[in-house]
Amino acid sequence: MNSRSVLVVDDEPDIRHLLQEILEDEGYDVSVAGSAQSAQQAIDEHTPDLVLLDIWMPDTDGITLLKTWRQSGDLKFPVIMISGHGTVETAVEATRHGAVDFIEKPVSLAKLLLNVEKALAEGFESEVNGQKAPKQKRLPLIVGDSDYIKQLREQLQQQSTQMSTLLLVGESGSGRALFAQHAHDLNSQLDGAFIQLRCDTLSAANSHKELLGEENNGSVSMGYLESAANGTLFLTDIELLPATAQQCLRQALEQKGFLRVGGTARVPFRCRIMASSRAHAQSAVKQGVLDPALARLLSAESIDILPLREHPEDMPALLESLVNWHVEEEGLTYRHFTVAAQNKLRNLDWPGNLLELKNLVQRILLLGGAVEIEAAEVSKALGIMPNSSAVTVLRHDLPLREARADFERQYLMRCLAETQGNIGDLAKHVGMERTHLYRKLRSLNIDLDKVRE
DSSP: OOSOEEEEEOSOHHHHHHHHHHHHHTTOEEEEESSHHHHHHHHHHOOOSEEEEESOOSSSOHHHHHHHHHHHTOOOSOEEEEESSOOHHHHHHHHHTTOSEEEESSOOHHHHHHHHHHHHHHOOBOTTTOOBOOOOOOOOOSOSOSHHHHHHHHHHHHGGGOOSOEEEEOOTTSSHHHHHHHHHHHOTTOOSOEEEEEGGGOOTTTHHHHHHOEEETTEEEOOHHHHTTTSEEEEETGGGSOHHHHHHHHHHHHHTEEEOBTOOSEEEOOSEEEEEESSOHHHHHHTTSSOHHHHHHHTTSEEEOOOGGGOGGGHHHHHHHHHHHHHHHHOOOOOEEOHHHHHHHHTSOOTTHHHHHHHHHHHHHHHOOOSEEOHHHHHHHHHTSOOTTOOOOOOSSSOHHHHHHHHHHHHHHHHHHHTTTOHHHHHHHHTOOHHHHHHHHHHTTOOHHHHHO
16 A cells, blocks of 8 residues: 555546556556546545646646636645647646646656656645645664664765765665665755656666756756756666666766757756665676666765665564554554564565565554464465465466466466566566556456555
């Protein structure tokens, strides 16, 4: 469950459902509306944290609906306008009436995630009450008394005065993004947003536009580097960034500025760069997945993030901290892990690290029960988690087409289990572009929500 809710308003069913799937796969609670009337009904029932609003709709256009919300006092959330026929004048008008951003169709996945994350991170200042929407409290993961946690806390505190690049090295799910966010929050020199870029969402073809932005017929579209101005741009799994994008980033860092695609005016480089990697910089260079010069620039300072299995003594503090977070942020009922339950969890391997632990705690709290969570309940919860060691059975009793679909279904279900339902990791593992992967999962009737339960 993610308490950040997004309403997608678009009269095109394919776009509506595609945006819903993409955002749900990123952990958002998404609802959809196909018209202005149904959008109004949706916000009357529940105020979303963000609205993606199409401009051209059959009953009432998006800008008119935006004006209505503003005049009636219903505009208590950020709105990102989307349109297939956008102009500078349309974007300016949308902004004047309260929109926080404008996206053109066809929607770029990387651009969509950037704008949504940025809008939610910055919150929204309502003109009705002059207050910003409440932000979700960060996951409290720097807890415990181990030497590792004490050192990590000290290292992150030291970042409160730094503006140099920072590389966080650790396994997937180990909390690298949250630790980077913590370093950003501590830094008084940064008054801009914390923007996260998942490097596997960029392709060689679109990387320059996504990083640097674009100028086209007087219209300016900001890229990641410019959107993170005066803040932090965090690059998740830098080794997955396409080679052309690595060169582009290196040049921007070296030259302390860049040109937008199609532009002539130099844009100053004004953000702090943090990155994560699953391997140390030199190892990634030797593997041929990271540009040597970029590796040197990014690893000026580096912090090692240990996998959960290497500091099990922090398990009791982590469990208590995660339970309290789910109670405060998601309204779940408080429960407590017994010593026996804690001990059972201490001795697990945790391939999904802190993310896997968070999901397990959430699952147990959602199921409910007595205040004390016993070891037997933990065993039961672990038993219903996807079994990554399941055997794939080849069906010889089916026609070729059906047998192939059955194999693909089993294959993808097992890969989903191994990647803890992370669609980005799954796309990389199976070698498919995300949009095609979504269609494949849908054609095989694989429900991602049920897989993640």
